[in-house]
Amino acid sequence: MTLQDVIERLDLKVLTQPANFSKVTPTGGYTSDLLSCVMAGAKKGAVWITLQAHLNIVAVAALLEMSAIIITENAQPEAATLNKANEEGVVLLATELPSFEVIGRLWEMGLR
Amino acid sequence: MRTDKELRRVVTDADAQNISRVEELSYELKVADVMARNVQTVTPDMQMIEVLELFRRTRISGAPVISNGKMIGIVSMEDLVRAMERGNTHARVRSYMTADVTTMHSYDSVVTALETFARTGVGRFPVVDETDQLVGILTKGDITSGTLKALQEDYQEEEVRRYRASHLFEDIVSDRTSLILRYHIKPRDYVHGGQASSYIKRALLRLGANAQLARRCGIAIYEAEMNLIIHTTLGGVIWVEIESNQISMATIDDGPGIADVTLARKAGWSTATADVREMGFGAGMGLKNIERCVDEMTIESKVGEGTRLDMKILLLPEESFRETS
Amino acid sequence: MRLKDVVQIIEGKVLTNTTNLDREVEGGCGADLMSDVLAAAQPQALLLTGLCNPQVVRTAQMADVAAIVFVRGKQPILEVIELANQENIPLITAPYGTFELCGRLYKAGLPSLERRIMSTQDE
Incomplete structure (x- = not known):
């Protein structure tokens, strides 16, 4: 399953610069809104589901080399967050769905 | 408000207030609140005569049978009577106990327990927790005394509540x-x-x-x-x-x-x-x-x-x- | 879904005493931001969270959350369990992360029980 599949199946909005998402294969999923937990628990290449939208999420995702961040509940990142994400090559995706629902659908698609 | 829509008895208003509180309690109270803890247990290899001694000494009329930490049955006064009738007081517990034991859960409500008593006609049930560990034993008597105790504790609070703050x-x-x-x-x-x-x-x-x-x-x-x-x-x-x-x-x-x-x-x-x-x-x-x-x-x-x-x-x-x- | 089923699906352990495991939960909500829970969780939701401070119990009480699941086997301090007992809010700890636990529950048929909020027109 590629990131492109995820974007299509969940109808996610791509907030950062478009790229060839069919070349990215997420290694798994991770959910937490607490940055320290993410730092401790998330794996390289994972998709991170959170409703945090502030600048710090970009640094964490870049550090852990995550495939993408899915920002839930339509939380809106500031321009500074988007700029930084584009700079660092971090993919930001957005949805209106709550985290629980997003996780459930990813799980159904087979992402573990 | 009322959870029980099937109250069929004819009662006065004063009765209704009391009855409904007892009935409410039977929903609110859990088996864990009324059961007897510190359960006396026996082993399958004990002799029935020893069980009789234990029952006499501790004034109980039934006990779970435990083997290697697991409950494998229950032995009661009736089983003792059967053993004595046949003159088998030295027989092992394992041959007279009831092996197929129905248990109750500590988190079951008292009303569930009452239903189980009524349905099965059994006098006592071992109580287990979420992990199936034996934590207590329950008789109808425990329910009566537990409910009375709760009613008493409830009384004062009830008095205050009756005068609604509104x-x-x-x-x-x-x-x-x-x-x-x-x-x-x-x-x-x-x-x-x-x-x-x-x-x-x-x-x-x-x-x-x-x-x-x-x-x-x-x-x-x-x-x-x-x-x-x-x-x-x-x-x-x-x-x-x-x-x-x-x-x-x-x-x-x-x-x-x-x-x-x-x-x-x-x-x-x-x-x-x-x-x-x-x-x-x-x-x-x-x-x-x-x-x-x-x-x-x-x-x-x-x-x-x-x-x-x-x-x-x-x-x-x-x-x-x-x-x- | 009954709490009993939830505990089984997530391989959880109940931390509070005399918890009524026959209690129904109507849906799930995974969140670590307490304001998010207050804003989005609907009454009688099951809350899955990575936090285990007293505020989680207080938040649950305010938002009428049905039960709290601590993820990654987190064990709250005794005061938190006592507070939950006092406020009659079941606490469960489960050995997996939020992603896995939400996934399992969703697959088992537990719907999401969060309101959609924070639309852009909200300003």
């Missing part, structure tokens, strides 16, 4: 009656954060507020309380005025004050430190949450002087505290 607004005559609650909130007191809000929510329920109204007020004042704890220099005061037709709540502090109130009200804007964020607060959603819950919200603030947050909830006619429930 009568306040009917019994006291004035042009404008209100009830004022005040709480002092200490800065950085994260451990007790929310306690005042919890008291306020409970007071509203006590006054007869419906669950939705109590929830709205609770959420708004909790966010405001956490703001006092997180941001203020010296803490602050929560002030709640309850009237029959509206609830006014305010938090007042004397610093540090908010530089740009418009910005502070914007979703996602926050001055909270990383520590606070890691506690699950400071995401810049608090004021937005409050706004959603109340009918009117105003903030007055001056840097160096302090902040006053006012919240008002107007009650719908059916929510009014004046109405009796």
